[in-house]
Amino acid sequence: MSSSIGMSDALLDVRGLGVDFRGVRVLGEVSLQIRAGETLGLVGESGSGKSTLARAILRLIRPSRGQVLWRGRDLLRCDAATLRAQRRDLQIVFQDPVASLNPRMTVGGALAEPLCIFEPHLVAVGRLTRMTRMLERVGLADSMLSRYPHELSGGQCQRVAIARAMMLHPKLLICDEAVSSLDVLIQGQIVNLLGDLQREFGTALLFISHNLAVVRHISHRVAVIHNGDLIETASCDALFSAPTHPYTRALLDAVLIPVPVPAPDPISDLPGPGPV
Amino acid sequence: MTDDRAPLATLTTRELRVDFPLRGGAASAVRGVSLSVGVHECLGIVGESGSGKTQLFMAVMGLLPGAARATGSALFQGGEILGLAPNRLNRIRGSKLTMVFQDPMTSLAPHLKIGVQLAEVLVHHRGLSWRDAERAAFKALDRVRIPDPQRRLKQYPHELSGGMRQRVMIGMSLLCDPALVIADEPTSALDVTVQARILELLRELRAEAGMSIVLISHDLAVVASLADRIAVMYAGRVVESAPSAELLRGPRHPYSALLMQCVPDLRRPQTDRMPFLPGQAPGAADPERGCAFAPRCPRATQRCLHERPALEEVRVSAEVACHHPLA
Numbered sequence: 001m002s003s004s005i006g007m008s009d010a011l012l013d014v015r016g017l018g019v020d021f022r023g024v025r026v027l028g029e030v031s032l033q034i035r036a037g038e039t040l041g042l043v044g045e046s047g048s049g050k051s052t053l054a055r056a057i058l059r060l061i062r063p064s065r066g067q068v069l070w071r072g073r074d075l076l077r078c079d080a081a082t083l084r085a086q087r088r089d090l091q092i093v094f095q096d097p098v099a100s101l102n103p104r105m106t107v108g109g110a111l112a113e114p115l116c117i118f119e120p121h122l123v124a125v126g127r128l129t130r131m132t133r134m135l136e137r138v139g140l141a142d143s144m145l146s147r148y149p150h151e152l153s154g155g156q157c158q159r160v161a162i163a164r165a166m167m168l169h170p171k172l173l174i175c176d177e178a179v180s181s182l183d184v185l186i187q188g189q190i191v192n193l194l195g196d197l198q199r200e201f202g203t204a205l206l207f208i209s210h211n212l213a214v215v216r217h218i219s220h221r222v223a224v225i226h227n228g229d230l231i232e233t234a235s236c237d238a239l240f241s242a243p244t245h246p247y248t249r250a251l252l253d254a255v256l257i258p259v260p261v262p263a264p265d266p267i268s269d270l271p272g273p274g275p276v
Numbered sequence: 277m278t279d280d281r282a283p284l285a286t287l288t289t290r291e292l293r294v295d296f297p298l299r300g301g302a303a304s305a306v307r308g309v310s311l312s313v314g315v316h317e318c319l320g321i322v323g324e325s326g327s328g329k330t331q332l333f334m335a336v337m338g339l340l341p342g343a344a345r346a347t348g349s350a351l352f353q354g355g356e357i358l359g360l361a362p363n364r365l366n367r368i369r370g371s372k373l374t375m376v377f378q379d380p381m382t383s384l385a386p387h388l389k390i391g392v393q394l395a396e397v398l399v400h401h402r403g404l405s406w407r408d409a410e411r412a413a414f415k416a417l418d419r420v421r422i423p424d425p426q427r428r429l430k431q432y433p434h435e436l437s438g439g440m441r442q443r444v445m446i447g448m449s450l451l452c453d454p455a456l457v458i459a460d461e462p463t464s465a466l467d468v469t470v471q472a473r474i475l476e477l478l479r480e481l482r483a484e485a486g487m488s489i490v491l492i493s494h495d496l497a498v499v500a501s502l503a504d505r506i507a508v509m510y511a512g513r514v515v516e517s518a519p520s521a522e523l524l525r526g527p528r529h530p531y532s533a534l535l536m537q538c539v540p541d542l543r544r545p546q547t548d549r550m551p552f553l554p555g556q557a558p559g560a561a562d563p564e565r566g567c568a569f570a571p572r573c574p575r576a577t578q579r580c581l582h583e584r585p586a587l588e589e590v591r592v593s594a595e596v597a598c599h600h601p602l603a
Contacts, residue, residue: 045467045468045470046437046466046467047437153325153326153556154325155325183324183325184324184494184495184496184535184538184539184540185324185494185535185552186324186552187538187540187550187552188538188540188549188551188552188553189552189553189554191550192549192550192552195549210467210468211540212468213540213542214540214550216542217546217550240542251468254468254472256468256472256475256495256498256500256501
């Protein structure tokens with residue numbers, strides 16, 4: 001580690017990262033840090049640069065300026081082989097779970113791929129054990145291994161995408177609107193799953209979403225992005241109880257209030273004749 | 277439609293079923309739904325994906341894929357539209373009966389300018405000249421509060437933001453003064469701020485134009501913001517329907533109650549885990565035995581596993597299908 005100033009405990013240290021597309025500034029100069037095992041929520045409306053930031057961090061697009069220090073090493077300036085080697089620790093889950101899986105590949109194939117690439121010494125039996133264990137971990141039966149994405153529901157596809165991203169126990173998982181296309185009933189399950197996986201594997205999360213309630217739930221700190229610039233970064237509690245930037249306040253005000261009286265009863269408290 | 281005896285409802289379905297033939301059986305996406313949408317009423321349809329909420333209204337619109345079979349009845353302004361020949365159906369849909377879909381990018385033709393796509397509707401349905409139709413298209417954009425309509429008419433869909441495109445779709449759906457607009461997850465692809473503005477727009481347009489609306493969403497908060505009445509669907513059936521305020525204040529079906537608890541709410545104190553509903557809804561191909569929700573229901577008894585509860589009126593205009601409804 002060379003010159004990181006006071007952020008030596010940062011897993012990811014993004015400094016002045018900016019992206020221009022054909023001369024149009026899409027991302028200004030974004031700086032943020034993520035510590036190991038921490039969740040940073042990133043909120044902002046569409047077109048604000050959330051996904052561009054995620055892609056620039058992973059070098060899926062070429063940033064125009066800035067640094068992405070990954071455990072002290074600048075990902076933007078390392079060679080292809082080094083980048084490739086680092087990618088096993090940097091995974092991403094996208095919004096559309098069906099589109100992010102290869103339609104011609106079974107679930108088993110999709111899960112085996114990262115192992116085949118990064119752990120080629122693993123024998124078939126060992127691979128299968130790892131795959132079924134991870135499937136079980138995300139709440140899917142091992143009969144799923146032979147299924148194709150079109151046979152699964154959206155929630156199941158997203159579990160598969162998460163399982164694949166977690167196969168190699170990455171140090172950072174970027175979730176780019178990973179629960180936004182799912183039903184409310186399933187959103188909670190996936191968010192809880194991500195929290196569990198984080199605790200179990202010590203994975204840091206960059207959780208990108210426009211759903212503020214979900215972000216509040218999962219994040220330790222939250223960053224707000226607007227027109228390509230980070231306008232506020234604060235601890236989760238501080239941001240939701242006392243937002244300082246007017247845009248953050250506007251964002252919080254736009255959240256729909258679903259139920260006239262909040263119904264805080266946990267599900268298990270539903271009175272009833274009892275289980276079957 | 278003659279107006280000497282005004283119909284009670286804009287749309288009424290009776291025991292509507294949607295079945296997809298499979299090798300050695302059939303999958304039933306909709307298993308007999310009877311509901312009605314009153315004149316000027318906004319009916320909200322809530323349910324998770326796979327509950328049949330979209331397929332039900334695709335059947336009404338005659339937009340089911342070729343293999344699917346819709347049976348039962350759907351009366352639109354008193355006339356049967358299920359199984360209507362395409363040429364007769366086309367006189368109704370797109371003009372009197374319209375639909376707004378979730379993804380405005382894929383519902384607009386990418387290679388045609390916005391103005392052409394809007395004008396086309398009027399040329400086709402109203403027999404307007406292109407010049408008049410384009411003037412009406414300008415008004416339509418103005419009506420959905422799109423700034424600088426003249427410039428937008430000459431743009432292609434990809435040049436507009438998602439919220440703007442959805443405004444165009446809504447404007448298009450209103451071109452021929454429809455009696456009913458079916459909006460299927462109209463804001464699910466949009467941000468919170470844009471979503472709030474689109475819902476506000478729908479509310480205003482409804483007050484202005486007085487059309488009936490069916491608002492389909494998995495998000496109870498979206499539906500609650502607009503609907504007069506809410507029908508909750510589960511596994512191809514309506515399990516509860518009631519006036520919105522009543523349903524939100526005191527859901528009778530355990531599923532509705534659980535659905536409400538799962539809606540993320542910023543006012544609620546932070547909990548360790550997000551509430552969710554364990555288990556999975558039965559698939560369309562699964563045979564029906566007893567109450568479809570029983571395996572996930574905290575109130576279920578033996579009876580629920582064997583005997584399917586009928587949808588029964590519990591109060592005026594409130595129905596629930598449950599052996600052990602909440603008080």
